[in-house]
Amino acid sequence: MELIFEISKPGRNAADVTASDVPAVNIEDAIGKKYLRTDLDLPEVAEVDLVRHYTNLSRRNFGVDLGFYPLGSCTMKYNPKVNENVAVLPGFTGLHPYADDESAQGNLQLMYEMQKYLSNIFGMAEFTLQPAAGAHGELTGIMMIKKYFEKKNEKRPLILIPDTAHGTNPASGALCGFETVTLRSNSEGGVDIDHLMSLMTKDVAGLMLTNPNTLGLFERNIEKVAQIVHGKGGLLYGDGANANAFLGKARPGDLGFDVIQLNLHKTFSTPHGGGGPGSGPVGVCAKLVNYLPVPRIIKTGHSYSWSGKFPDTIGRIRSFYGNFNVVVKAYTYIRSLGAEGLTHATEMAVLNANYIKEKLKPYFDLPYDRVCMHECVFSGKRQVAQNGVHTTDIAKRLIDFGYHPPTIYFPLIVPEAIMIEPTETESKETLDTFCDAMIAIANEAKENPQRVKDAPLTTPVSRLDEVLAARKPDVCWKRS
Numbered sequence: 001m002e003l004i005f006e007i008s009k010p011g012r013n014a015a016d017v018t019a020s021d022v023p024a025v026n027i028e029d030a031i032g033k034k035y036l037r038t039d040l041d042l043p044e045v046a047e048v049d050l051v052r053h054y055t056n057l058s059r060r061n062f063g064v065d066l067g068f069y070p071l072g073s074c075t076m077k078y079n080p081k082v083n084e085n086v087a088v089l090p091g092f093t094g095l096h097p098y099a100d101d102e103s104a105q106g107n108l109q110l111m112y113e114m115q116k117y118l119s120n121i122f123g124m125a126e127f128t129l130q131p132a133a134g135a136h137g138e139l140t141g142i143m144m145i146k147k148y149f150e151k152k153n154e155k156r157p158l159i160l161i162p163d164t165a166h167g168t169n170p171a172s173g174a175l176c177g178f179e180t181v182t183l184r185s186n187s188e189g190g191v192d193i194d195h196l197m198s199l200m201t202k203d204v205a206g207l208m209l210t211n212p213n214t215l216g217l218f219e220r221n222i223e224k225v226a227q228i229v230h231g232k233g234g235l236l237y238g239d240g241a242n243a244n245a246f247l248g249k250a251r252p253g254d255l256g257f258d259v260i261q262l263n264l265h266k267t268f269s270t271p272h273g274g275g276g277p278g279s280g281p282v283g284v285c286a287k288l289v290n291y292l293p294v295p296r297i298i299k300t301g302h303s304y305s306w307s308g309k310f311p312d313t314i315g316r317i318r319s320f321y322g323n324f325n326v327v328v329k330a331y332t333y334i335r336s337l338g339a340e341g342l343t344h345a346t347e348m349a350v351l352n353a354n355y356i357k358e359k360l361k362p363y364f365d366l367p368y369d370r371v372c373m374h375e376c377v378f379s380g381k382r383q384v385a386q387n388g389v390h391t392t393d394i395a396k397r398l399i400d401f402g403y404h405p406p407t408i409y410f411p412l413i414v415p416e417a418i419m420i421e422p423t424e425t426e427s428k429e430t431l432d433t434f435c436d437a438m439i440a441i442a443n444e445a446k447e448n449p450q451r452v453k454d455a456p457l458t459t460p461v462s463r464l465d466e467v468l469a470a471r472k473p474d475v476c477w478k479r480s
């Protein structure tokens with residue numbers, strides 16, 4: 001595709017500006033010559049070419065609104081358009097961040113209610129909406145754990161993290177100055193209880209656990225795990241990015257978690273990807289409430305206000321009040337589904353994942369053959385052994401069938417991992433055609449492996465050097 005600069009022709013334009021009816025000002029006098037750019041090299045194109053250029057560019061992208069996007073761990077569920085309609089109401093978008101509390105009552109009420117809803121759904125004492133994404137929420141949670149032990153005058157330099165954890169977990173622990181210790185999984189894909197017992201000492205601040213874990217499996221021994229951690233005075237941190245698997249079914253607070261982060265941009269259906277804005281609220285149990293970030297919303301009678309007067313707070317962790325518009329979308333989602341709708345969403349997400357698991361089981365290795373939660377993890381080991389077709393080849397071939405590939409090579413404990421998360425919004429027909437494509441690729445890997453290794457065959461470019469593209473992105477263009 002040509003760049004917009006390449007289709008530019010001098011003198012063409014897409015705007016028709018009428019002559020000004022106010023006296024002209026000498027711009028050099030008004031601004032100063034040294035501030036005026038004369039080398040501005042802007043593309044000049046007609047409106048129709050402009051529209052076609054960007055429409056064609058957008059067609060080279062892939063999103064949930066275009067097709068099935070089973071990217072495991074990322075919960076790429078459909079984002080209902082009503083969320084967008086509500087988030088763009090002028091009362092939400094037009095309010096100045098420095099507006100005084102009195103003129104922001106409606107927005108403060110929404111945030112206050114959102115905190116209450118989340119506390120209710122997840123069984124926590126209190127929530128903050130400040131963190132900008134999941135990893136930022138983890139950092140916030142771990143900072144509170146650190147402060148909690150500082151206040152108690154306990155030196156606990158270690159934090160336990162299972163070998164199935166998302167990479168952001170050890171990163172968050174390390175950023176807070178903890179040394180991370182890897183906790184092994186057992187043959188069922190859960191926490192190895194013996195290993196936990198041997199590691200859990202008075203030097204350990206806590207355990208960061210994802211439940212269901214990144215294998216899509218619910219931790220059957222969760223109460224025992226909580227008991228062991230609490231027994232040594234530690235705290236149990238919950239990575240709640242997989243909350244889509246248990247809404248209305250289980251509450252982390254009831255399971256023994258002391259602090260959790262959520263990913264509104266996953267579970268609560270707000271758009272994400274490409275580094276766009278997220279929201280990672282953090283919920284805490286009663287003994288951590290005083291450490292929450294400030295400012296916090298206070299309700300007095302019928303009015304809402306911000307307060308910073310909490311001496312034990314970890315402080316402010318983001319400018320202003322978090323990604324407010326993402327919160328509005330998630331709030332709309334909760335209000336439009338209600339308790340029954342959220343529970344139903346979880347049931348369908350789990351059903352869909354198990355449907356795919358059962359349908360593809362004859363064709364791909366399934367290392368942990370248990371009922372899964374909202375996602376299932378296969379291994380491409382069989383295809384490697386047969387004809388040297390790797391998981392990456394299978395993922396690339398799926399693009400030719402019109403699908404976004406699943407997450408691959410994660411979690412790390414599954415060789416050649418293929419992690420499929422269908423989400424609740426997909427119909428049986430979509431799941432069936434996706435499974436047909438996966439089965440066709442499994443057969444192709446046997447009969448015509450080279451075709452799979454050459455994929456994708458239908459895209460403008462085929463295999464890119466993904467490492468080079470990330471490390472040394474070539475995004476500059478020079479006019480020849």
Ligand SMILES: *Cc1c(COP(=O)(O)O)cnc(C)c1O
Nearest residue numbers: 073133134135166168239241278
């Ligand atoms: C997505 C995810 C995260 C990180 O969330 P971000 O919003 O991308 O920072 C952490 N843990 C798990 C299990 C996740 O799936």
